[in-house]
Amino acid sequence: MSTLAELIKQREALEAQIAQVRQTKLADAIGKVRALVAEYGLTAEDIFGGSKRGPKAAGASKNPFAPKYRDAATGHTWTGRGKAPKWIDGKDRAQFVI
Incomplete structure (x- = not known):
């Protein structure tokens, strides 16, 4: 061994x-x-x-869903899916519709 x-x-x-x-x-x-x-x-x-x-x-873009909302002040967008960003959270979403 x-x-x-x-x-x-x-x-x-x-x-x-x-x-x-x-x-x-x-x-x-x-x-x-x-x-x-x-x-x-x-x-x-x-x-x-x-x-x-x-x-x-x-x-192809990172996000396949088109944005539905835009913040006029910053230009940030949101698709309406998932948790709402701070700039739209608790506000009337009609004013941000694209």
């Missing part, structure tokens, strides 16, 4: 070997990718998608 110290040395040797093999594989992969990019004239947008990722890139 191995001692704890021997097992730790074996683990360290394996971790070093894993790191070395991983570095070699990464260098090979990067070389292949660079060759393909050069061969086909690819850009980062071609590979990673650029502006077509997610709703924010597509121009």
Whole structure:
């Protein structure tokens, strides 16, 4: 049976070997990718998608609901959903309708 110290040395040797093999594989992969990019004239947008990722890139607003109320003094708006902001809370909402 191995001692704890021997097992730790074996683990360290394996971790070093894993790191070395991983570095070699990464260098090979990067070389292949660079060759393909050069061969086909690819850009980062071609590979990673650029502006077509997610709703924010597509121009969608943070809030999908149109505002119903506007504070004339500050220009702040509220959709009428959720807790009312302080500028409209307790007041007649008709005067703030957009």
